[in-house]
Amino acid sequence: MSKYYVGIDVGSWNTKVVVVDDTLEILGKSVVRSGADLLGAAKKAYEEALKAAKLKKAKVESVVATGFGRAKVPFADTTRTEITCHGLGANQYYPASISVVDIGGQDTKLIRVDDTGRNLHFVLNRKCAAGTGAFLEEMARRLDVKLDDLNDLASRATKHFRLGSFCTVFTGTEVLKMVQDNEKVEDIARGLYASVVLRVSEMGHLEGHVVLTGGVIAHNPILKDIFEEELKIICLVPPEAEFIGALGATRVALGLDDESAKKKKKEKSKKG
Amino acid sequence: MIPARGAVVQRHLVRPLKSIELFKQVITRNYHAIRDAAEGGRARIAWCTSLGPAELLRALGFKVYFPENHGAILGSFRASEEFIPVATAHGFSPEICSYLTSDIGAFLRKETPLRTLYGFKSVPKPDVLVYNTNQCREVAEWFSYFGREFKAPVLGINTPHHVPEVTVAHISSVVDQINALIPHLEKIAGTRLDMNELKRTVKLSHDACVEWKGALGTAAHTPSPFNFFDGLIHMGPVVIMRGMQDAVDYYKALRKELDERVKDGIGAVEDENYRLYWDGMPMWGRIRAHSNLFAKFKACVVASTYCNTWALDLLDHNDPIRSMAEAYTSLFINRTEGIKEKYLLDMAKDFSVDGIIFHDSKTCPYNSNTRFGMPMRLEKWFHMPNLVVQGDVCNMRLVSDTQFDTGIEAFIERLMLKHVEGGAL
Numbered sequence: 188m189s190k191y192y193v194g195i196d197v198g199s200w201n202t203k204v205v206v207v208d209d210t211l212e213i214l215g216k217s218v219v220r221s222g223a224d225l226l227g228a229a230k231k232a233y234e235e236a237l238k239a240a241k242l243k244k245a246k247v248e249s250v251v252a253t254g255f256g257r258a259k260v261p262f263a264d265t266t267r268t269e270i271t272c273h274g275l276g277a278n279q280y281y282p283a284s285i286s287v288v289d290i291g292g293q294d295t296k297l298i299r300v301d302d303t304g305r306n307l308h309f310v311l312n313r314k315c316a317a318g319t320g321a322f323l324e325e326m327a328r329r330l331d332v333k334l335d336d337l338n339d340l341a342s343r344a345t346k347h348f349r350l351g352s353f354c355t356v357f358t359g360t361e362v363l364k365m366v367q368d369n370e371k372v373e374d375i376a377r378g379l380y381a382s383v384v385l386r387v388s389e390m391g392h393l394e395g396h397v398v399l400t401g402g403v404i405a406h407n408p409i410l411k412d413i414f415e416e417e418l419k420i421i422c423l424v425p426p427e428a429e430f431i432g433a434l435g436a437t438r439v440a441l442g443l444d445d446e447s448a449k450k451k452k453k454e455k456s457k458k459g
Numbered sequence: 460m461i462p463a464r465g466a467v468v469q470r471h472l473v474r475p476l477k478s479i480e481l482f483k484q485v486i487t488r489n490y491h492a493i494r495d496a497a498e499g500g501r502a503r504i505a506w507c508t509s510l511g512p513a514e515l516l517r518a519l520g521f522k523v524y525f526p527e528n529h530g531a532i533l534g535s536f537r538a539s540e541e542f543i544p545v546a547t548a549h550g551f552s553p554e555i556c557s558y559l560t561s562d563i564g565a566f567l568r569k570e571t572p573l574r575t576l577y578g579f580k581s582v583p584k585p586d587v588l589v590y591n592t593n594q595c596r597e598v599a600e601w602f603s604y605f606g607r608e609f610k611a612p613v614l615g616i617n618t619p620h621h622v623p624e625v626t627v628a629h630i631s632s633v634v635d636q637i638n639a640l641i642p643h644l645e646k647i648a649g650t651r652l653d654m655n656e657l658k659r660t661v662k663l664s665h666d667a668c669v670e671w672k673g674a675l676g677t678a679a680h681t682p683s684p685f686n687f688f689d690g691l692i693h694m695g696p697v698v699i700m701r702g703m704q705d706a707v708d709y710y711k712a713l714r715k716e717l718d719e720r721v722k723d724g725i726g727a728v729e730d731e732n733y734r735l736y737w738d739g740m741p742m743w744g745r746i747r748a749h750s751n752l753f754a755k756f757k758a759c760v761v762a763s764t765y766c767n768t769w770a771l772d773l774l775d776h777n778d779p780i781r782s783m784a785e786a787y788t789s790l791f792i793n794r795t796e797g798i799k800e801k802y803l804l805d806m807a808k809d810f811s812v813d814g815i816i817f818h819d820s821k822t823c824p825y826n827s828n829t830r831f832g833m834p835m836r837l838e839k840w841f842h843m844p845n846l847v848v849q850g851d852v853c854n855m856r857l858v859s860d861t862q863f864d865t866g867i868e869a870f871i872e873r874l875m876l877k878h879v880e881g882g883a884l
Contacts, residue, residue: 255861255865267872268865268868268869268872269865270865270869270872271869271872271873294862305876306869306872306873306876307873308838309869309873310847311849311862311865311866312862313849444876445875445876445879448876448877448879448880449879449880451880451881452879452880452881455880455881456881
């Protein structure tokens with residue numbers, strides 16, 4: 188008889204939940220706005236995901252919370268940071284040595300993981316919105332376009348601008364200058380994405396295959412193309428990019444977060 | 460397993476030291492003596508940098524006041540955020556040392572926590588200000604500002620920077636500068652320097668430093684009886700009371716308590732499971748929060764570059780001026796990257812640490828060893844797990860608590876797997 192596991196990723200923008208069985212097949216998922224009531228969002232997304240999976244809570248073996256609001260999920264059996272969970276989740280699709288770039292609503296992480304998903308090294312962005320979803324949201328407002336339209340606009344760009352990436356406010360000033368100079372909004376939109384890429388590239392060396400995860404890449408698929416064009420690398424985007432953190436949390440729930448360490452221990456004891 | 464963050468957190472995860480009561484007594488006594496001297500005209504006041512020639516000043520009868528300690532108090536009281544903008548509005552960049560901007564901002568506002576803590580009317584008026592640039596050159600500008608404000612002479616030692624091996628030439632340069640200070644200081648003090656008194660003061664300074672080093676050294680035991688956050692408090696006397704009997708007596712008492720903890724197997728952090736090293740400045744406005752955060756993960760920050768800075772065991776009363784010069788020049792902070800790397804690796808080994816936390820302090824580039832690739836080199840060449848955290852020494856507006864907490868927790872998760880596979884480094 189199957190057992191069921193739940194990963195809850197309480198992000199700064201959205202709360203994502205996935206329900207899996209013991210083969211890690213996704214049976215149900217849900218995403219709701221996190222808002223100011225993080226526990227309420229977690230509960231709602233959990234219930235919706237269970238409904239999608241046609242499961243009752245009683246059937247759930249373990250719940251693991253991750254994300255910036257992980258502490259606000261008292262019904263979780265344990266928590267892990269989104270850094271660990273994005274590594275594990277990305278590894279689920281790409282079981283190799285990879286660099287995971289998780290661009291979230293309020294922060295960006297660069298995580299290097301081994302072929303089992305083990306976090307070997309990670310870097311967080313500085314205390315600055317530049318290079319995050321919040322940056323794109325603010326810039327969309329400056330351009331007076333909907334955030335959801337930014338991706339399509341950028342896809343029609345004909346010029347490759349580079350905008351400053353050190354400060355959201357000053358980049359906004361640059362955007363206004365470009366508007367005054369009658370540059371096309373499509374080209375400015377692409378320049379904004381290029382700014383995000385530049386910011387990520389300076390966080391650390393991107394080793395191995397580069398896997399892009401998180402809500403920003405899920406809703407702005409053009410970022411993959413711009414990463415590849417700007418940095419001359421090949422990027423991979425998993426099918427459930429927005430749910431990668433939650434999926435990684437289910438691996439913790441299944442006790443599959445320390446496979447590499449257990450393997451190494453076994454090897455050590457054999458040698459010993 | 461790391462406990463669920465929503466779970467009730469056990470209290471008293473960090474065991475307080477009984478010595479804190481004696482600590483309060485000796486620090487209060489020292490500040491009262493400075494206050495009485497300043498406000499009652501009983502002795503001359505010298506302002507000194509934390510690794511300036513305090514021994515010489517004491518030997519000449521000055522009461523010695525340390526503005527950096529005042530900066531740290533402002534940071535601990537989270538008053539810096541109020542005062543830094545005042546200094547900024549007077550032309551001091553928010554990018555420079557936040558000890559400096561906190562201190563000058565508080566002065567411009569005519570405020571000081573010394574008023575409520577120790578009954579001062581204001582910061583003590585200096586008769587002379589003496590700096591040493593061995594930790595950074597900004598202290599010279601800092602002291603020059605107050606020299607102008609108080610119309611007091613500013614004297615300084617410009618220690619060689621970025622020193623590889625400390626040579627006779629380096630030491631001679633500092634010896635000459637110390638000797639050059641003496642006639643000026645004698646004139647201000649109104650007395651001649653008594654070499655026997657200088658030897659006595661250097662001996663007291665040395666003894667306090669050695670006891671302090673011994674106290675820090677007890678953290679090599681597992682579990683560690685002492686952690687970095689305790690150290691930030693208990694380092695007070697070795698910073699501001701070097702050359703005083705009270706400091707020696709205090710560290711003997713602290714050492715005794717720590718030795719007892721070692722004997723009884725009592726750790727500073729309950730159920731110590733991870734041992735970490737902290738490089739760089741503390742974040743003074745987050746000491747308690749950070750202490751509790753690490754303890755929650757059963758992590759003890761067993762050693763630090765910062766606290767060890769004042770373990771000046773090179774001081775030698777038989778050769779006071781030369782040994783002062785050598786001790787002040789040999790500091791970690793003004794050495795080359797290669798020397799620093801070796802020091803960190805040796806410390807990591809001696810204290811059996813699982814990893815290093817590097818604090819990249821926004822306004823303290825001199826004491827942030829993150830800016831020339833060192834953390835990456837230590838990880839790549841020596842497989843030393845480490846984490847760089849962004850923050851600041853006093854300006855808590857430059858600290859993102861969520862990012863800090865997540866970074867530390869993720870680092871512990873990384874180390875947890877290292878423990879699963881068996882063994883630390």
